[in-house]
Amino acid sequence: MKTREQEFSESLNDQRSIWLNGKQVRVLEEDAFRGAIQTVCNLFRMMDDPATQESVAYVSPTTGEWVHQSFHIPQSIVDLQKRRVAFEKWSEATDGMMSRLSDYARSRLTGWYCARNQFSTYDSAFSEKIARYYQQARDENRFITVVQRDVQINRANQYDPQLLRESGLLHITRKTQDGIYLNGAKMIATAAPYTHDFLIYPVVRLNESQKSVANMLIVPADSAGLHIVCRESFAKSDLEKRDFPLSSQYDEMDALLIFDDVFIPWEYVFIHENPEAIWAIKENPHSICLGYHQAIIRLKTKLEFITGLACKIATTIGATQFLHVQEKLGELISQVETIHACIIASEAEGSMTEEGVYLPRGIAIDTAKNLGTTFYPRAVEILQLIAAGGVIQTPSSVQDFQSPISDLMNQYFRGADVDAEKRTKLFKLAWDVIGTPFASRSELYERFYSGDPIRNRAGQYLSYDTDKLTNMIDKYL
Numbered sequence: 001m002k003t004r005e006q007e008f009s010e011s012l013n014d015q016r017s018i019w020l021n022g023k024q025v026r027v028l029e030e031d032a033f034r035g036a037i038q039t040v041c042n043l044f045r046m047m048d049d050p051a052t053q054e055s056v057a058y059v060s061p062t063t064g065e066w067v068h069q070s071f072h073i074p075q076s077i078v079d080l081q082k083r084r085v086a087f088e089k090w091s092e093a094t095d096g097m098m099s100r101l102s103d104y105a106r107s108r109l110t111g112w113y114c115a116r117n118q119f120s121t122y123d124s125a126f127s128e129k130i131a132r133y134y135q136q137a138r139d140e141n142r143f144i145t146v147v148q149r150d151v152q153i154n155r156a157n158q159y160d161p162q163l164l165r166e167s168g169l170l171h172i173t174r175k176t177q178d179g180i181y182l183n184g185a186k187m188i189a190t191a192a193p194y195t196h197d198f199l200i201y202p203v204v205r206l207n208e209s210q211k212s213v214a215n216m217l218i219v220p221a222d223s224a225g226l227h228i229v230c231r232e233s234f235a236k237s238d239l240e241k242r243d244f245p246l247s248s249q250y251d252e253m254d255a256l257l258i259f260d261d262v263f264i265p266w267e268y269v270f271i272h273e274n275p276e277a278i279w280a281i282k283e284n285p286h287s288i289c290l291g292y293h294q295a296i297i298r299l300k301t302k303l304e305f306i307t308g309l310a311c312k313i314a315t316t317i318g319a320t321q322f323l324h325v326q327e328k329l330g331e332l333i334s335q336v337e338t339i340h341a342c343i344i345a346s347e348a349e350g351s352m353t354e355e356g357v358y359l360p361r362g363i364a365i366d367t368a369k370n371l372g373t374t375f376y377p378r379a380v381e382i383l384q385l386i387a388a389g390g391v392i393q394t395p396s397s398v399q400d401f402q403s404p405i406s407d408l409m410n411q412y413f414r415g416a417d418v419d420a421e422k423r424t425k426l427f428k429l430a431w432d433v434i435g436t437p438f439a440s441r442s443e444l445y446e447r448f449y450s451g452d453p454i455r456n457r458a459g460q461y462l463s464y465d466t467d468k469l470t471n472m473i474d475k476y477l
């Protein structure tokens, strides 16, 4: 019997059209994707391994096989905690550096599946279609990526009904009895080269005159006419792992998706030209709360990792006795504990929906998500302030310690409590968080992965019950 890891690798050997450095490439033959795919394979192995199986998976009610926890419908706080453990295990395996491992997208899908009957008012076929796909994705271990945004051509008039096509928006160009044809583009699709399916819908409020773009779709990555256009690769090879420990394993590729007359069968068109339904999809609490519960658990792991790194660096250079360094390390610990508290609060203050789903509390999740957009850049800044010139003053490679002047190098690159080689490895790890292209992408991701941070924070104000707070003031007036 094939392992899930084998099944995953073999399944990518299809007709998908991936573009990198101006050439069409095969996903399994390209160095740029090797580290990330290997990391995903290692995670899938956890579902087959009896030692880890129970913490990351549960038994499918249909097949009796182990399937990932992100598909598990929580019916109690205990179920939610099981989901948390699974997300922790996966994020700890990459120190939170890989964010789109499909567990976010699978959780979003699970949420919409739970709420499927609410959408029957818009389309009587929605419930059946999403149920079929949810079961298929769960039991076939499908890797899914959610892609919501439109290409950044001209944000001033992009949704002008007269300009929908010129604006590059993904829209229907033809319909047949069997399905629809699509043209246009979508961004950003993280993990696109090794994804099985894209789950696509727009996240803006549309009206009837814009209905040709108001669709929710499943798009298989090997669909004819679909082009996956990758950004520059930041991946380093396995041989460079000692100098670039994160870039060599965790560069999850981002891509823009171009649709050149792509056919999608009706069974994968969950919502068809319906702005109101698309808005309900975007706002659906089941999907948002389950999806972002995973996202903030991953964020916590990443902040823990940066805090550990900062503590280690401070000790290595003998800086822990300085008050301002202690204060900054304390700030990092506060970040970790704040996000941890939000996760626990979201679970403890969760509630049962009409559908019998125990959902984490959205306000606690939103709070952690919004804090994360400033916490992470600040955490990287603190790392810079503590490590200072040390991150740049390393030899060109750990390999350099094998040189004729290695005795001298061992003397001058050492730390307060570690030898020169260990200190160099530590600072190269820090550089992969602060200064490499991988590091820059990672910071940009934390700022923007859940949309525009400014509008998201404003949204928290707009949706909050501030009357309760202003009433406290009124008694003085």
Ligand SMILES: Cc1cc2nc3c(=O)[nH]c(=O)nc-3n(C[C@H](O)[C@H](O)[C@H](O)COP(=O)(O)OP(=O)(O)OC[C@H]3O[C@@H](n4cnc5c(N)ncnc54)[C@H](O)[C@@H]3O)c2cc1C
Binding pocket: 100, 145, 146, 147, 148, 149, 150, 152, 155, 187, 188, 189, 190, 191, 254, 441, 444, 445, 448, 449, 450, 451, 452, 454, 455
């Ligand atoms: C590395 C990375 C990976 C990502 N991966 C994914 C993914 O896999 N799937 C996914 O769905 N998303 C993903 N995202 C998020 C997403 O694609 C966008 O980057 C994010 O939603 C922000 O939108 P934008 O980049 O188009 O910025 P824009 O919306 O173009 O914003 C640009 C600027 O204009 C301002 N602005 C634009 N419109 C308005 C407005 N109406 N009102 C006020 N201000 C406005 C913004 O505040 C900002 O300052 C990813 C993001 C990053 C950085």
